[in-house]
Amino acid sequence: MVTIVLYISQSFGTVPGDRWLVSCLGVLYLNKGLFYRVVPADQSFSDDQYAGVFRFRLWWCGEWTEVLVDDRLPAVHGRLAFLQPHRGDHFWPGLLEKAYAKLHGSYEALKYGSMLDGLADLTGGITESIAIRADGPACGRLLHKLLDMTSILTCVVQPPNQVRAHAEKLVNGIQIGINYRLCSMERIETFTGEEIQLVRLKNPSENSSEYIGPWCLDSPEWSEVPPLEMERIQKKLQEGEIWMPFAEFVKTFTHLEVVHLDSDTSRDEPSLRNKNTWQMRLYQGNWQKGVSAGGCRNNPETFHINPQLHLLLSEMEEVVVSLNQHSIMEPKVIGFTAYSLPKGSGESIGKSFFKKNKSLFNSQYTNSRQVSYRCQLEQGGYLIMPTTFEPGQESGFTLRVYSSKPLKLKLLDTIPLLLKSAIVKAPPLLDGKSFSQYEAVFLQLADEHRAVNAFELQELLDACLPNDYIKSCASIEVCRQIVLTFEVS
Secondary structure (H helix, E strand, O other), X not given: OHHHHOOOOOOEEOOOOOHHHHHHHHHHHOOHHHHHHHOOOOOOOOOOOOOOEEEEEEEEOOEEEEXXXXXXXXXXXXXXXXXXXXXXXXXXXXXXXXXXXXXXXXXXXXXXXXXXXXXXXHHOOEEEEEEOOOOHXXXXXXXXXXXXXXXXXEEEOOOOOOOOOOOXXXXXXXXXXXXXXXXXXXXXXXXXXXXEEEEEEEXXXXXXXXXXXXXOOOOHHHHHOOHHHHHHHHOOOOOOEEEXXXXXXXXXXXXXXXXXXXXXXXXXXXXXXXXXXXXXXXXXXXXXXOOOOOOOOOOOOOHHHOOOEEEEEOOOEEEEEEEEEOOOOOOOOEEEEEEEOOOOOOEOOOHHHHHHOOOOEEOOOEOOOEEEEEEEXXXXXXXXXXXXXXXXXXXXXXEEEEEOOOEEEEEOEOOOOOOOOOOOOOOOOEOOEOHHHHHHHHHHHXXXXXXXXXXXXXXXHHHHOOOHHHHHHOOHHHHHHHHHHHHHO
């Protein structure tokens, strides 16, 4: 699809409700290495490469999945029915949308998607939304830290009612509901010696002229900067990028929407080279009814049967924990709870521990595909319990922990427990008949010690059980287990 992609910009529209997908595709296209992993370059509409089918790679249920689609896109009155490029020769957005809808089950299902889920599916990383608070120094420290890591930072203006009109803008020209890539932060010195901190942003539509706030392209503030300093700072701007003072940035944007990539997922992206790599540990498991689906802490009698993961930190560090569920069509309400783990704990923790100890932190419980939580943890061991909100709900899940320092994550060993006796003593009477009538058959098969082996037991049951259905349950394997249980006891 190289011939299509070379001319693409992010200037395409979509049907109402799917603007999150437009933002996702815009962010993806700004990161060419990640883009070509999702949209392989060796396919095109040209005669030598055209095959009537196109393939895309998406991170789905904890692994990279290749999705094949044909080149027929739904249209109404000659216009594409869903995502609509402004130029008629741009087809990769519609084809990728079709592949994404195929995984979701329908185009209709995309209405219920979200920006964070979309970014995770397109990059393979974990995502988190961070509110931008008025505390400038704290926000600045966090941005500097994230810019040094293999993370993709975007910033967005989210209206309070979450209704994103098609072309809404703020007074300074920043679009509402569109994710701007946050590229870097720089300090600039004016003639008077005052230091101004600037944030470099990139608009996915590659249109830098829309920003008309302080330090915009033709702003009078640039006259206060020495020529050499101005030349230095302007050289760093690329097409579609703007400078915005940090104070204006904090007032303008409401949230950071961040994608964290580990060494495997970030290696294809040139803009992330020479940055500190996130350390990642992953566990994939399942919630099984009656086995490991104990529900949240509201269910004290079953909470302890949930998967118990031991997180070990070698030093104090801020970590990001992310839980992703694999139930796409019928999403469950999911979340996780963490506890400080006593030293020397190598086996699963029993019910009494959770009744006596308070949790260290709890994530939000939601039916989103992914739930993330950022926290500062001291050196030591921690217990993380990924759960569904209600007990007995089944699904697969992937839990990942990201840190800038080394860490370990493992499943705690579960001690086998005998909850019920394998042998239940029969009542003295069954249907009014005593068992004495079967004694003769038993004595014919038994040895001098009045014992039978598995084959003889099967023959005995075949002679005594009332019908073929019940007899079919007495397989040789079942008989072996019964004999083994008696020998052990």
